[in-house]
Amino acid sequence: MITKNPVRSLMIKELPESERPREKMMQKGSQALSEADLLAILLRTGTKKVSVKMLAEELLAQYGINGLGGLTTQELSKVPGIGVAKAVTVLAGIELGKRLSSLGPGEKVVVRSPQDAAHFMMGRLRYEAKEHFIVLLLSTKNHIIAAPTISIGSLNASVVHPRELFREAVNYAAASVILIHNHPSGDPTPSQEDIALTHKLADAGELLGISVLDHVIIGDGKYVSFKEKGIL
Template sequence: MKTNTPKFTLKDWSVDERPREKLINNGPQHLSNSELLALLIESGNKGETAVQLMQRLLVSLNNDLVSLHKVSLEELMLWKGIGPAKAVKIKAALELGKRIQGAPSSKQIGLTSSQMAYDVLFPTMTYLEQEEFWVLYLNIQHHILEKKRLSVGGISETTVDIRILFKNALKVGAVSIIVAHNHPSGVLNPSQSDIVLTKKMKKAGENIDIKLLDHLIISEKGYFSFADENIL
């Protein structure tokens, strides 16, 4: 006679081992990544708890949350026990975590370093599958007037219209700009075309008294700053 294998949920765990109770009693910082993800999906599959399912998922990605962020909804739903609702919850939670990093402060602070500019751009420009070109338009105090995407390219290259770059700068009243593009490959060294483009932007800005403060190349591994390397 065939018997049905029970489907394990978090309620089947002892109270001390349940992620929800652990979070309430000790705080979220005491939970593992798999336990936090288990709270989102709430149940696993037949013979496997939510925590065990999330442990297997993370192990398959070398326990790298950045890799998990890159996994598509369709790929998540290939895992037994993860349907559309659970996959959406996981993707939404990861996106919120990413956006928190770039949430604006209630007190506007002038950008005075490449690290500060990177911190602003990181949530928008990492984990992308194609190159994008962004610009920060700044006032005289280096406060951000506008953050704008100017172009989207392919896997290894994107282009930008310098005329549109500075037309927008004049429109918002910017006195300086910081530009950035990402390298999906993770390689942070500038290409020859990156160097040529940077020189063109700097020269164009000088002609209308708008200063190019920096050009950043961004990936989830870090960033490269033309200004810091004295090649601006």
């Protein structure tokens, strides 16, 4: 829990200009900033007794970057000194970083293997606290057209209906799809429910003429491909 520091922290305006996060970024670029500096820029202001830099450092000490990304807006807004506006800004920045990390060079990402699909989604999903079920929509040349989220579940389960998934595929005129979801536990081993759902969705896709090429489960830095395992 973030507590009041008994020693008064220097406010941003009391720091040398070269040490102020915003000025430091303007002079040296974003690469020169620490995680606390970057977070302080997103927070913008501290409290009457705690500088924004100290507030950022305390948040990182308590949650870490990964932990912050797993909080909801409501949870983060309850931290002293944060509030709804700052919580929304911080989580939006983290989400943008996740999405950028999943993009390769160029505008069109091609999936040639299960590893490509896993790499594309790893940064976005590996630290999620709940199961997210996403479908990669592919063109006839296996370019990723879109990657919509179909379902967000509890800590260990998400509910996916074939109708919702294939509606997205039809809307984007996808030739084929790859199913993706994460296991918040970090262990990507498929459950019997995962296997049953995969076969159900593959059968539905066959009826519609939209191939389900693979189902990739994302864990903490590792993945399991149903295609590689011979399950699909």
